[in-house]
Amino acid sequence: MNIFYEPDIKNTLKLSEEESRHAIKVLRLTAGDLLYVVDGKGGYFKTQVSNAHEKRCELRILEEFPEFGKRDFYIHIAIAPTKNLDRIEWMVEKCVEIGVDEISFLQSRYSERKEIKIARIEKIAIGAMKQSLKAFLPKLNEMVRFEQFLKSDDFSGVQKFIAHLEESERKLLQHEIKTKEKYCILIGPEGDFSKEEISQAIASGFNPVSLGESRLRTETAGIVACHTLNLVNQ
Known part of the structure; x- marks a missing residue:
């Protein structure tokens, strides 16, 4: 099943030029053919091609499934x-496939990357959303300094975790999760969080956790955390 993305499908009733080209030139859809569209906000639509134009494929909505696949965490x-x-980018793709609602990018003391191109990340997330038959596109936040993130975000009612490698008392993430809630977990750079950053996070209410005995790469840790939070809530 081919899924298309159009964030304003209910108003435009047509696909973007890029999606139109794929539908008409690549898949060779014609007037009367069925196709499915997601809007990234939970809307899943069964539609029919009314005008098979390769730059503006026009559609007729046959059925709408609101909040498709909405989760209670x-x-x-x-x-x-x-x-x-x-x-x-690979981590973002896999987390979207597994199930993630929001991704933030942090600049910490030992970070080796100082900027991120959200537009490129969003394109990857859209592809993963369509591939995994999801209708919600995760919120993607611009990179901010670690200290700024701790101060600026709204963590009301959120279970907060920080995964780090420092020798200290840390329980396994899966043993600390309360099901069906909101979660935020901090994953450090390849050089880990600094001791000062770990202390700041704990002082801000983040619970130190372990993702297991293995020392993981940053992107692997992100995927493991995402999968663990999903699995415990199944």
Whole structure:
């Protein structure tokens, strides 16, 4: 099943030029053919091609499924991106496939990457959303300094975790999760969070946790955290 993305489908009743080209030139859809569209806000639509134009494929909505796949928990991954951009893009793709609601990018003391291109990350997230038959596109936040993130975000009613490698008392993430709630977990850079950052996070109410005995790469840790939070809530 081919899924298309159009954030304003209910008003435009047509696909973007890029999606139109894929539908008409690549898949060779014609007037009367069925196709499915998601808007990234939970809307899932069964539609029919009314005008098979390769630059503005017009549609007729046959059926709408609001809040398609909506979950009763919320996962926010806040991560310091890797120096190699391909690895963090791969992490975003896999987290979206598994199920994530929000991703923030952190600049911490030992970060090797100082900027991130959200537009490129969003394109990857859209592809993963369509591939995994989801209708919600996660919120993607611009990179901010670690200290700013701790102060600026609204953590009311959120279970907060920080995964780090410092020798200290840490319980396994899966043992600390209360099901069906909102979560935010901090994942450090390849050099880990500094001791000062760990102390700041704990002082801000973040619970130190372990993701297991293995020492994980940053992007692997993000995926493991995302999968663990999803699995415990199944």
